[in-house]
Amino acid sequence: MKTRYVSCLLGGFAALCLTACEDHRLSPNASFPDRIEFIAQRQYPEGIAYSAQLDRFIITSLTQGKIGTVDINGNYADLITPPELIAGVGVKVADGRIFVCNGDQGVSSKSSPATTRRTAELLVFNINSRQLERRTDLDDLLPGVNHFANDLAIQPDGTVYVTDSFAPVIYRVTSSGQASILVNDPRFASATFGLNGIVYHSNGYLIVANTGAGKLYKVDLQNNNAISEVGGLPSLPGDGLTLLNGDLYVVTGSGSRVAQVRSTDNWQTASIVKFDTDGYSQATTNVVVNARVFTLNARIGEISAAMGNPALLQSNNYSIMKFR
Template structure:
């Protein structure tokens, strides 16, 4: 459906592997507040990352198809406004590159009948030049009437894993840009939103949220990609996931709270050890910075409420909340 292309410079940069994910680096230059409020007209920023190099949070945009930057004082600027990005979703920063999911829920200023609910791509930008270096088409890898690339996880060897919320599939993209289906399973199906947030665990597996089912699943990369439900949890309709100090921070409750989830048996089972419900409203996902979790209040509920009438999407006030 779309063209996949690469630049030779990217093969050199990524071929050595993602030795460190910037989302989890310490920033030596700033003391972070408990809350960052920012103004960005009609941004609706579904994804958040942090770049120590830029000393900024990076936020995506469902409605604008761009990437913005927010400093700790709440100053927002457009960072990348590429024509290829229809609706930017999950975003990560690692080793001088920005990785972002490209989708189309039909509410972007760039939406077309050909792309709406049919788009799942991985785009990679150079953090220094801000130029697009790779565009990997994923929706052609799995036959489904609907697609939505939602979130991504990075493995240290350069492999990227991408969830599709409208098709029951997780994609795999190698460090050289080859896309494939990692797993597909009816467990990931949903009449509304299926797979959502995803993280890579250094013990060699993925943890993924199935929003519609309210469950977390483990995909064991060292055991033929075996899928198992993380047991003993209550219903947990998760959105974004972030792993910090072996605990998983799950945005849940339709974006009204963040749950700190812990496992003592390598994620066969888990339990909620703490829930923070102060300062969250229509939140989507989070990022680890300076040993703390910061969650994006993205006004995500307005997106579903405005389907069919995008003129309703006019919000400009957003915030980033620290987990306490």
């Protein structure tokens, strides 16, 4: 495992040792529209976050390995175009930094035989300087198998947890950049697409989705990382996960709907409160802003259909939907 730092750190990571507050709960804007349409050339934005500092949504790109912004009026702009980022997947904003998963499904302009289905990295950028501060290789921790870093969750002490969709592992990266495998379990495996969305719960555990299995799992960080399936649910092939007021919002149905899921026993079991189905198409994940859930319609189905032929990926129109 290699963690690489660059000279622009300026001691900034010391702050992460104290707290890592995600910068998405509040915004200077009093209200957001129910739907934000935006145009971004061949963006295919798998991940979404929000920066109150920039007053913009932050989105990634599977096809171009860059990070962009979208305002509430639907104006898109490139933010960071780093050479190190092959395909931007899950993204979070915390303490003035952008944390992004770097993977490769073979559809990026930067894809190569050496990186396709072999890449799992965590990149951290300073939101003010737009410079790379840290790059941590995760695929080195489990050699000889396929890898795809998908999503991440940040603990208040700055620890980051990263899912791998092609290997049955969750990685742990400390606030100082030290990486390890938190859990490696056959329940996280899938013949298609395995681990996907992940969230950190303030009671000291993770909730993670296995898309191929259609299940949610709880990883108890305070009990030797014990893994248990969240019971009581029907098959729920989840993509992105977001917590709001104790409920879990799960993008599901191949991106055609978002499920509001609730537990009354600390996520031993759960039930579906409702599905929101209007306006979702090929969605991936969601983010909370101003106590509302916003979901990214990312045309993710086109990625699967174009495997091996990136030239087929030419869409420019995307949208962000408010859960209703």
